[in-house]
Amino acid sequence: MSEFISILTHGRRLKAAIKELSVEELKEVQLKLGKIIDDRIQEEAELRQQEAERLEKIAALKAAIADAGLSPEDLMDTSSAGTSVQTKRSRSPKPAKYAYTDEHGVRKTWTGQGRMPKAIVKALAEGASLEQFLLK
Structure with missing residues (x-):
């Protein structure tokens, strides 16, 4: 064309x-x-x-x-309008549930969510139990 x-x-x-x-x-x-x-x-x-x-x-x-004595910002305020628009709330991070020492000798914690740290995976493969890493 x-x-x-x-x-x-x-x-x-x-x-x-x-x-x-x-x-x-x-x-x-x-x-x-x-x-x-x-x-x-x-x-x-x-x-x-x-x-x-x-x-x-x-x-x-x-x-x-x-x-009417309003401003455009008043129209955007959804808290008093009763609409079902939800705002994203930030949540606090999960508390640590497990503690371990990594390969460099540094003590670290893990919440139990996400990928399991390599040090814990290695210890579990060697026969340790997950309860040994629980924080008290």
Whole structure:
């Protein structure tokens, strides 16, 4: 399609592409292009009209909000609106449940969630029990 647009927008290439068309065929193409252009102008006018109507509605709503003594932030406050929008609450981290010493001799803790530390996996493979690592 870009080749077609390139030919259509370049004068000499267009002239070379249509040199085999008769005058009647050229007039027919001209009519069709004129119709397409008119349709496009009408579509753009309708879009501008719709945008103007949208902006008018926004202005009317802003005026109504101001007349009511509210601010746009008041409308965004969902705590008093009773909606079911939930905010993400941060939770406190889980307390450590197990303690172990890693391969470097550093004492560390583990909550029991997520991947089991390598030191505990190694100890369990050697016959230790998980209860040996419980914090007291």
